[in-house]
Amino acid sequence: MIRELIMPQLAMGMSEGTILEWIVAEGDYVERDTSLLSIETEKVVTELPAPGKGYLHIMVDAGTAVPVENIIGKLASTEEEYQQLLASWGSNEVEVSAKTKVVEGTVAVSEALPSSEVRQVGGRVKASGLAKKIASLEGAELSTIVGTGPGGRIVKRDVLQAVKTQSTAAPVVVTTAADMVEKARIPLTGMRGAIAKSVAQATTEAAPTSAFFEVDVTKLLAVRKTMLDREEQLGVRVSMAALILRALALACQDVPIANATIAKDAVTVWENVNVAIAVALPGKDEYDSGIAMPVLKNVEAKTVLQITREMKELTLRARNGELAAADMSDHTIMMSSTAGLKNPGAWGISAPVLKLPAIMAFQPGSTLKKPVVIDGQIVVRDILPCGLTFDHRATDGVPVGKLMAKISDLLSNPELMLL
Amino acid sequence: MSKKQFDVVVVGGGPGGYVAAIRxxxxxxxxxxxxxEHLGGICLNWGCIPTKALLRSAEIFDFMKHADKFGLSVKGADFDLAKIVKRSRGVSKQLSxxxxxxxxKNKVTVFDGEGSLKTAGQxxxxxAMGATEIIKAKHIILATGARARQLPGLxxxxxxxxxYKEALVPDAMPKSLLVVGSGAIGMEFASFYNSLGAKVTVVEVLPQALPVEDKEISNFAAKAFVKKGIDVLLETTVKSLSKKAESVVATLENKGKTNQLEVDRIISAVGVxxxxxxxxxxxxxxxxxxxxFIQVDGYGRTSVAGIYAIGDVAGAPCLAHKASHEGTICVENIAATGTAHTLDKDRIPGCTYCTPQIASVGLTExxxxxxxxxxxxxxxxxAGNGKALALGEAEGLxxxxxxxxxGELLGAHMVGVEVTELIQGYGIAQSLEATEADLMNTVFAHPTLSEMLHESVLDAYDRAIHI
Incomplete structure (x- = not known):
């Protein structure tokens, strides 16, 4: 038998406890009632006894504050079960989200992303089936909603309340002058409401800081042409966005802080590069427009072909309104390309808006032929303008500078992506 | 005059009050x-429980009458009304x-007497002897319940x-009976007296029997009542009564037309x-x-600080289980346990124990x-359920x-044998906010009546197997 050890509610009103120390080491055998760990709450320090005998598996390290009722470890009755626990660790367990190791102050490094639909650094989000369904229909982010159901569970009324608040909190300008004729009114609900809330949050809550740079992609276009020539053979038309995504994922390996999320008390750097990709959608009516943000998972481990295929599929699902909550969760970085916006160069370049909790948003623009100076000569080259926004709360100029240099280098010398 | 000090005083020992006190x-x-009067309140002494005991006798008598359907023979099936009533009173007494x-056991101090507020806190x-004493408490919870509504002339x-009180303890079986009101109380008594041989007529002012239920379910039930020999007169009112020594002539009016009906007894069941x-x-x-009714918020707080109200006295639906829940919520809120959640009145099940039984939770269509x-x-x-057929109870929906x-389960409505037990399945689903997918993915044991809970969900999504 494998028992779950949870952070107990030791007193009325206790919402979380901090693990001071694991008295028993990982994998050690304990008898029932042996003190396993000490916990500090606002009021007391107390030791928790083992609920039975077995082998201890620690899931949340000392020094971490854990909300009550969240899993902090497991107790396996037999050695086989303990081995099983280790084997399954990090593969498909929902509770993995609690495993964030605190290193160097507040920056946390996690070993794996949870596979659950919803995630909250330091604990999983509890929500009813109906609440999850409504949240996904309304585009509400469960991790930002406070649950009022039993044990803090998010229930229908919480999601409805959150949707209502976000739609009423957005500014609505109503002009009442007699000669003003209203053409249309777009309620800030549903997708429009979710976008309004998300972009407002990204500018009010975060400290967005932007930078712009240009990349010579002449060689990359030649490489892509080779791929396009083999479209029939490859079975797919390799997209520019896929090549850029590959470069972005590789750049994140060199500058890990670029691929991170921020929460109230920590920045978490992720191994998985899960890119939220902005997909333009039609809005409620002819006056409205929309965006979906499907997440392409584990881009760091995928080939350009795989990325192209999966992007196509996600984009199609987004346009057909078939995205599930899981398709839109767990992003670690964001990319919003403006290449599709009509004539190349028409948009120029802008500072992308962050998609919290990710701390980095990257915006490749449309490739444009430009005169540039190479070896003292003016030559015509294909230039890709790029914009980038980072959350200055989480990181600073030097790493971001390194990231831009790395992206530039990979995109202008695509052979480096073979390495 | 002694003065006693408590944190909380509950007035009324029914299912709202005693649960609040124990919590x-x-x-x-x-x-x-x-x-x-009685610990346990109306529910336990003059309502829910003793009627269920009477109805059980009627149900067994029905079985005896239809024994040959099951290949059994019962000769000289009869009943002793005094013993049926005695058993019913015994069950109430035991529970009280x-x-x-x-x-x-929970160390609740019980005072026998009638409570009246002096000030907030007192x-x-x-x-019963008229002696008074003052009890002091920071929080006073009123759980005084409700009583039968009396219509003028009736x-x-x-x-x-x-x-309902007299109807629970009949000394003789009336040959004919007029039940005024086709709500839960009216239909349960109609069923009981019909099973024991009385000619029962039910009048309902509204165009639907069991007016709070889903129309389709009500119509289904009404047909079953008629089949059993109960006359159900809709959109009908009692204009006047002319009492004789051992019978009453009631003048009934339906859409402007009047007619007269002579019955031995009348049961008035027109709400509380x-x-x-x-x-x-x-x-x-x-x-x-x-x-x-006393005006309250979701935690039973009245317009005066320190005074609370729960159960029937605090408004409809007047159901024992609603009272108990409100009692718990009220007390947990007073104690600030952080666990009190206001009651969603769309998720309170309602059950009627007539034959066939009716049960529902949530919104009607x-x-x-x-x-x-x-x-x-x-x-x-x-008719599509194996267990129902085996029980000989193919009538139900x-x-x-x-x-x-x-995919939210907005409501569930049932008519048929044992549906008052089945409704809890949907109650739990609603409380946990399960969606249609959760219900479809749940394994229901076979052969059970509960399988129908699964099939009807499947049917809503055109996936029913046994239709």
């Missing part, structure tokens, strides 16, 4: 309970004693015109009114709503439509109402 005691609160024991209790006289008199509410300024919701309906007939967009 308070569990939370370590010093609590007292004031009851003027049980409540006294529970209160004692309650005067007058015992007042219960205890002899020819009965309220709250017990708000003599509590000192006006003096303290405790606000009542339009219907005369019409209510959902009136709210402008886009819905999906699923149905399953008892389960109906579910889903929100088409979210």
């Amino acid at each position: 308070a005691a569990q939370l370590g609160i010093k609590v007292a309970l004031v009851e003027r 004693g049980g409540v006294a024991h529970l209160l004692k 309650l005067e209790v007058k015992d 007042e219960a006289d205890g002899k020819l015109v009965w309220s 009114v709250p017990n708000v008199e003599g509590l000192g509410l006006e003096k303290l300024g405790v606000a009542l709503d339009k219907k005369g 019409q209510q959902a439509k009136d709210k402008g919701l886009d819905i999906r309906i699923g149905r399953f007939s008892f 389960i109906k579910v109402v889903f929100d088409k967009t979210t």
Whole structure:
């Protein structure tokens, strides 16, 4: 038998406890009632006894504050079960989200992303089936909603309340002058409401800081042409966005802080590069427009072909309104390309808006032929303008500078992506 | 005059009051309970429980009458009304004693007497001898319940015109009976007296029997009542009564036409009114709503700080289980345990124990439509269920109402054998906010009546197997 050890509610009103120390080491055998760990709450320090005998598996390290009722470890009755626990660790367990190791102050490094639909650094989000369904229909982010159901569970009324608040909190300008004729009114609900809330949050809550740079992609276009020539053979038309995504994922390996999320008390750097990709959608009516943000998972481990295929599929699902909550969760970085916006160069370049909790948003623009100076000569080259926004709360100029240099280098010398 | 000090005092020992008191005691609160008559209240002494005992006798008698259907023979099947009533009273007495024991076990101080508010924080209790004492408590919870509504001209006289109290303890079997009101109380008595041989007529002022139920379910049930020999007259009112020595001639009016019906007895079951008199509410300024119930918020707080109300006295639906839940919520809120969640009145099940039984929770099809919701309906007939056929109970229907967009189970409505036990399945689903997918993915044991809960959900999504 494998028992779950949870952070107990030791007193009325206790919402979380901090693990001071694991008295028993990982994998050690304990008898029932042996003190396993000490916990500090606002009021007391107390030791928790083992609920039975077995082998201890620690899931949340000392020094971490854990909300009550969240899993902090497991107790396996037999050695086989303990081995099983280790084997399954990090593969498909929902509770993995609690495993964030605190290193160097507040920056946390996690070993794996949870596979659950919803995630909250330091604990999983509890929500009813109906609440999850409504949240996904309304585009509400469960991790930002406070649950009022039993044990803090998010229930229908919480999601409805959150949707209502976000739609009423957005500014609505109503002009009442007699000669003003209203053409249309777009309620800030549903997708429009979710976008309004998300972009407002990204500018009010975060400290967005932007930078712009240009990349010579002449060689990359030649490489892509080779791929396009083999479209029939490859079975797919390799997209520019896929090549850029590959470069972005590789750049994140060199500058890990670029691929991170921020929460109230920590920045978490992720191994998985899960890119939220902005997909333009039609809005409620002819006056409205929309965006979906499907997440392409584990881009760091995928080939350009795989990325192209999966992007196509996600984009199609987004346009057909078939995205599930899981398709839109767990992003670690964001990319919003403006290449599709009509004539190349028409948009120029802008500072992308962050998609919290990710701390980095990257915006490749449309490739444009430009005169540039190479070896003292003016030559015509294909230039890709790029914009980038980072959350200055989480990181600073030097790493971001390194990231831009790395992206530039990979995109202008695509052979480096073979390495 | 002695003065006693408590944290919480509960006035009324029914299913709202005694549950509130016990929950308070569990939370370590010093609590007292004031009851003027019977612990357990109407529910246990003159309502839910004794009627179920009577109906059980009627049900077994029905089995005996139809024994040959099961290949059995019962000769000379008969009943002894006095013994049926005695058994019913015995069950009530046993349970009332049980409540006294529970209160004692939880160290709740019980005062026998009638409570009346002096000021916020002070309650005067007058015992049967007229002696008074003052109990002090920071929080006073009123759980005084409700009583039968008396229509002018149709007042219960205890002899020819009965309220539920007289109907529970008949000394002789009336040959004919007029039941006024086709709500839960009316239909249960109609079933009981019909099974034991009385010619029963039910009049209902509204165009639907069991007016709070889903129309489709009500119509199904009404047909079953008629088949059993109960006359159900809809859109009909009692204009006047002319009492004789051992019978009453009632003048009934339907759409302007009147006719007369002579019956041995009449049962008035036209709803309940709250017990708000003599509590000192006006003096303290405790606000009542339009219907005369005490106005409360989701935690039972009245307009006066420190005064709370739960159960029937605090408004419809007047159901024991609603009262108990409100009691718990009220006390947990007072104790600030952080676990009190206001009651969602759309998720309170209602059960009627007539034959066939009726049970429902949530919105009817019409209510959902009136709210402008886009819905999906699923149905399953008892005739398609193996267990129902084996029981010889093929008459029944389960109906579910889903929100088409979210998959929320908005309501469930049932008629048929044992549906009052089945409804809990949907109650749990609603409480946990399960969606249609969760219900479809749940494994229901075979062969059970509960399988119909699954099939009707499947039917709502065009996936029913046994239709």
